[in-house]
Amino acid sequence: MNIEARVLQGDCLDVLKQFDDQSFDLIVTSPPYADRRKSTYGGIHPAQYVEWFLERSAQFLRVLKPSGSFVLNIKEKSENGERHTYVIELILALRKQGWLWVEEYIWHKRNCYPGKWPNRFRDAWERCLHFTKSKKFKMNQEAVMVPMGDWAKTRLRKLGKNDVVRFNSQVGSGFGKNIANWHNRSMAYPTNVLTFATECANKGHPAAFPKALPEWFIKLFTDPGDWVLDPFVGSGTTLEAALALGRSAVGIDIMPEYCALAQQAVTTQCLTMCANFAATELNHERHQVWHRRLARADCGRLHL
Numbered sequence: 001m002n003i004e005a006r007v008l009q010g011d012c013l014d015v016l017k018q019f020d021d022q023s024f025d026l027i028v029t030s031p032p033y034a035d036r037r038k039s040t041y042g043g044i045h046p047a048q049y050v051e052w053f054l055e056r057s058a059q060f061l062r063v064l065k066p067s068g069s070f071v072l073n074i075k076e077k078s079e080n081g082e083r084h085t086y087v088i089e090l091i092l093a094l095r096k097q098g099w100l101w102v103e104e105y106i107w108h109k110r111n112c113y114p115g116k117w118p119n120r121f122r123d124a125w126e127r128c129l130h131f132t133k134s135k136k137f138k139m140n141q142e143a144v145m146v147p148m149g150d151w152a153k154t155r156l157r158k159l160g161k162n163d164v165v166r167f168n169s170q171v172g173s174g175f176g177k178n179i180a181n182w183h184n185r186s187m188a189y190p191t192n193v194l195t196f197a198t199e200c201a202n203k204g205h206p207a208a209f210p211k212a213l214p215e216w217f218i219k220l221f222t223d224p225g226d227w228v229l230d231p232f233v234g235s236g237t238t239l240e241a242a243l244a245l246g247r248s249a250v251g252i253d254i255m256p257e258y259c260a261l262a263q264q265a266v267t268t269q270c271l272t273m274c275a276n277f278a279a280t281e282l283n284h285e286r287h288q289v290w291h292r293r294l295a296r297a298d299c300g301r302l303h304l
Contacts, residue, residue, distance in 0.1 A: 005239045005249045005266045009259040012231035012252040016059040023063045025226035030073035046086040067138045069221040075126040099131040108195040143219040145187040215241040236262030240269045
């Protein structure tokens with residue numbers, strides 16, 4: 001299987017014009033938030049944010065396959081004592097542009113930054129908005145199943161009369177459950193709340209998200225060999241995750257220093273994959289071939 005990762009420098013609005021329609025299976029990204037990163041991305045004012053983003057999302061819509069998904073990690077800022085509404089306005093504008101707003105995942109940040117404000121508490125979550133082009137899209141739910149947990153060992157040991165039939169909620173909500181359906185299961189489907197720690201290592205970027213975040217969505221919305229796009233690639237975390245999972249990827253960033261970081265992340269990931277592959281090879285001659293590849297490491301393209 002051939003997989004590759006490319007890092008391209010420039011504004012994604014312009015760079016994406018070189019790509020054909022329907023080139024990517026997944027777009028997952030965290031753009032610069034409004035009024036943030038003024039020294040690097042210019043600090044788009046909240047009042048102009050929707051207009052600025054829609055120009056770029058029009059390109060995202062064009063290059064995404066009909067079965068693809070677009071995951072947008074974003075969070076509105078607080079301003080003058082209240083939350084700004086630019087994210088809500090952006091969601092509505094994206095729907096008018098032709099996107100379907102399928103779901104909102106919540107990234108719960110286990111180790112959020114400390115702080116104190118007179119009218120609110122610490123930010124411990126961010127939005128991961130899921131958009132598609134059509135109602136039928138690729139989704140591998142089994143790829144992100146989670147262990148049932150220890151509760152199942154005791155709860156399912158002895159089932160009562162209400163556990164072996166559908167037992168409707170007593171508050172009249174219309175919801176119900178059949179506990180017996182969980183018997184002998186070891187895995188369950190996750191919720192739409194994802195708990196990952198924030199990135200603690202200094203990656204040379206002020207807002208790097210953890211590798212586990214794009215990794216989860218790549219597993220869910222793509223297959224091995226598919227193409228992933230991060231149009232605001234930053235330090236290259238999405239590219240690392242894509243390569244590790246056997247997907248090809250393109251990362252774009254307007255900042256040359258971030259492109260250099262992303263390229264280094266790609267190179268490191270490729271070297272790791274080459275070394276792991278070589279270590280599992282029993283054939284000595286092939287082991288030597290991989291050793292030579294490690295030495296010259298044109299690491300943005302792999303054949304595994």
